[in-house]
Every structure is written in C-alpha cells, then in structure tokens.
Amino acid sequence: MLEFRDVSFRYPEDAQSMMEHLNFQVEDGDFVSIIGASGCGKSTVFRLINGLEQMQGGQIFVDGKPIQTLQQYSAFMPQKDLLFPWRTIAQNICLPMELAHIPKAEQAKRCTEVLEQVGLSQYRDKYPKDLSGGMKQRVAFARTLLAGADLLLLDEPFSALDYLTRVDMQEWLLHQWEHYHKTILFITHDVEEAIFLSKRILVIQDRPFRDMEDVRVPLAYPRNREDLKRADIVELKENLIEKLRRSVNV
Ligand SMILES: Nc1ncnc2c1ncn2[C@@H]1O[C@H](COP(=O)(O)OP(=O)(O)O)[C@@H](O)[C@H]1O
Ligand SMILES: [Mg+2]
Structure with missing residues (x-):
C-alpha cells in the first residue's frame, strides 16, 4: 500500500x-x-x-x-481539528467533497451516512463551538474519511x-x-x-x-x-x- x-x-x-x-x-x-x-x-x-x-x-x-x-x-488529520467555526458540522464534513465538485445530493448522502457511523447524526446542523473536544475530533475524522483516500x-x-x-x-x-x-x-x-x-x-x-x-x-x-x-x-x-x-x- x-x-x-x-x-x-x-x-x-x-x-x-x-x-x-x-x-x-x-x-x-x-x-x-x-x-x-x-x-x-x-x-x-x-x-x-x-x-x-x-x-x-x-x-x-x-x-x-x-x-x-x-x-x-492520502488523507491527513492533524492534532487540532481545524474545523471552520462559521460552518455547521455537515458543512465542515462536506468541504472536501465541495472542493472535488461532487454533486450536492451525493454530498448529502455521504454526509448523512458518515455522521451516523461516527455517532453524531443529531449534531449535523450544530457548530463546532457546540461540541466537546472528542466530538470535534470525530467530525475531523469523518471529514478525513470523506476525502476519498484509502490511506x-x-x-x-x-x-x-x-x-x-x-x-x-x-x-x-x-x-x-x-x-x-x-x-x-x-x-x-x-x-x-x-x-x-x-x-x-x-x-x-x-x-x-x-x-x-x-x-x-x-x-x-x-x-x-x-x-x-x-x-x-x-x-x-x-x-x-x-x-x-x-x-x-x-
Ligand atoms: N518547516 C520546517 N522547516 C525547517 N525545519 C523544520 C520544519 N519543520 C520541522 N523542521 C525540523 O524538523 C524537526 C521537527 O520535525 P517534525 O517532523 O516536526 O518532528 P516530530 O513530529 O517528530 O515532533 C525540528 O527540530 C526542525 O529541525
Ligand atoms: Mg509532529
């Protein structure tokens, strides 16, 4: 690999x-x-x-x-979550897909799936300030996953x-x-x-x-x-x- x-x-x-x-x-x-x-x-x-x-x-x-x-x-996740404070959790997660010009409907589908998998479905429309440190790292991990790399x-x-x-x-x-x-x-x-x-x-x-x-x-x-x-x-x-x-x- x-x-x-x-x-x-x-x-x-x-x-x-x-x-x-x-x-x-x-x-x-x-x-x-x-x-x-x-x-x-x-x-x-x-x-x-x-x-x-x-x-x-x-x-x-x-x-x-x-x-x-x-x-x-490869997809990289740093020590600090680097979430954008003015974007909701869902919007933060979708950012790499936006940059890759993935159609909106597909973005929403993948975002819903990953939020469920990482146990944060009820936070999709919240902002980073509403989440604990551990939750923010879960969001950062979800975003890393959706960058589309296997490494x-x-x-x-x-x-x-x-x-x-x-x-x-x-x-x-x-x-x-x-x-x-x-x-x-x-x-x-x-x-x-x-x-x-x-x-x-x-x-x-x-x-x-x-x-x-x-x-x-x-x-x-x-x-x-x-x-x-x-x-x-x-x-x-x-x-x-x-x-x-x-x-x-x-
Ligand atoms: N951007 C940089 N420019 C120049 N030297 C750097 C840079 N980043 C790291 N270094 C050098 O590399 C060393 C740290 O490397 P790094 O890979 O960050 O270590 P670690 O992650 O193990 O703490 C520093 O001691 C410094 O000498
Ligand atoms: Mg280091």
Whole structure:
C-alpha cells in the first residue's frame, strides 16, 4: 500500500539530514504507528507522503505508483481539528467533497451516512463551538474519511484530549477502522496508545534515521484494555519507553 524506498531528506535550514536511505512498507488495511521523541521527524514523514516537502533522494510509492503520479492518495488529520467555526458540522464534513465538485445530493448522502457511523447524526446542523473536544475530533475524522483516500495519516489526533476521552477515542477509532477497512498510519508519542491501536509500531531512534525498528504487537483484534495488563505487553511497553528515553537527545 505504502512504500518508502531509499528516501533521504534534509530541511534546507538544518545542518544535518533528517533521514537517509529510509526504507519501510505498510500493508493494505494495516494499522501502523510511528513513535519517537518530540522533534525526531515523525510529522516530516507525513509531510513527505503528502508532497508538502520534496525528498532529496529515493521514492515514495502508494499502491505501487510513485506519489508524484497520483492524486488524492492520502488523507491527513492533524492534532487540532481545524474545523471552520462559521460552518455547521455537515458543512465542515462536506468541504472536501465541495472542493472535488461532487454533486450536492451525493454530498448529502455521504454526509448523512458518515455522521451516523461516527455517532453524531443529531449534531449535523450544530457548530463546532457546540461540541466537546472528542466530538470535534470525530467530525475531523469523518471529514478525513470523506476525502476519498484509502490511506489515512493521523498525526497525534488525540493528544490534546483529556485522558478518559482519549481512551474512548482509541476504542472508537478501532471500530471505525474495522468498519471502513482503511490503511492507517498513526503518529503518537504515547507508547500505550500505540500498543493498544496498532498491528505494528515503527520506532524512530536516531538522527539522521536510516531505518525504524519494526515492532509487532502480539495482540489480536478486537482488543480490550485488559490486554494491556498482560505481562508480555507490559514488558513491550517498558522496552519501547526505554528506547524513546535513550533517543531523546537526537
Ligand atoms: N518547516 C520546517 N522547516 C525547517 N525545519 C523544520 C520544519 N519543520 C520541522 N523542521 C525540523 O524538523 C524537526 C521537527 O520535525 P517534525 O517532523 O516536526 O518532528 P516530530 O513530529 O517528530 O515532533 C525540528 O527540530 C526542525 O529541525
Ligand atoms: Mg509532529
């Protein structure tokens, strides 16, 4: 689904490269997290996939094709919901479809379906200010879904939420993933969140980084928070935290 082949990148302002000859792959339908200390380059990986930054070497493929030859191959959701305050929830959700000139009736149909799926049907004519932080992130996720891409890039989407809301949102996101069969690449600095959500966790440890350690999470889906108490999972969590602590001075 997604492949980084020999990707090298350096910000022009920086003396040092951020990544050199980076290779990794994400399979169709997977849930993969990227973790690493703050500033290590997680968001830059997304900026490269989105084409917002140009790599100096290598190539990124989606479905076997170089991204330069593709359109609408990925949909991005940031930490902040970025909903427009003057638009209703339905109007916010329809924005990407408006920009893609999808007929109004089709927009309304898809909007109704997605609002039902994310559990916010009764909020369609409300404004962002009327919703809690968790609800706003659900709306932002719905909008991301309707952008029409199979690859979703979620950059710390829950990190601004309080702990209990975050835990609810993690369970909610797994339901959505199981329902929509999308491929999700998820950035977080929260190791427990990465373990609970992902099939695989990619760990950024060095600067520049050449590879990411690829850690498989030994849990089946659907998942239960009780699984996080298993001895092997607790050990995995401690190992990952230790790796991140060692890499903090990149
Ligand atoms: N737009 C930019 N221009 C120049 N350098 C940048 C830019 N964005 C990020 N950087 C550099 O990249 C580093 C942070 O990368 P980023 O991918 O945002 O990390 P993370 O998401 O892991 O916190 C910064 O330390 C800075 O050196
Ligand atoms: Mg970031």
